[in-house]
Amino acid sequence: MLALLLMALLMALGLATAAPLMAQEEQSTAPYAYRQLDDPAKEEKAQALMETLRCLQCQGQSIADSDAPIAGSMRSLVRERIEAGEDPEAIRRWLIERYGDYVSYAPRITGLTWPLFAVPAALLLLAFLLLRRRFGGKPEQGEGT
DSSP: OHHHHHHHHHHHHHHHHHHHHHHTSOOOOOTTSSOOOSSHHHHHHHHHHHTTBBOSSSSSOBTTTOOSHHHHHHHHHHHHHHHTTOOHHHHHHHHHHHHOGGGBSSOOOOTTTHHHHHHHHHHHHHHHHHHHHHHSSOOOTTTTO
16 A cells, blocks of 8 residues: 555656656747748748848847747748748838847838947048048158258
């Protein structure tokens, strides 16, 4: 009787520890997360677009390279829309509207982002002018004689 009780207790303990491990297995509801399109031309379009879209969970990885669940969902969404005949640029615009400019590796110049593009150009111009003034002027009278 005691052996039977001990065996039941061990089985219950085994099931209790196995449940969290089984819950961690990825159950993707996105059909094209890890499966390519049948049409190679459409898959090439989808792949090119996915490489320009940033994973929202992973820092610095595209959705083509990321293994995060949200990246899988985004890959599937891109492939489904490409399969349906939607233009890749329209898909990009929709994703930017939904997730913001951060999702794209090629940010748009807007009223909010223009300083990010203008400040480096202004600093380069200022450095050029300072260096030209310092080293590019005519020699003063009396120098070199």
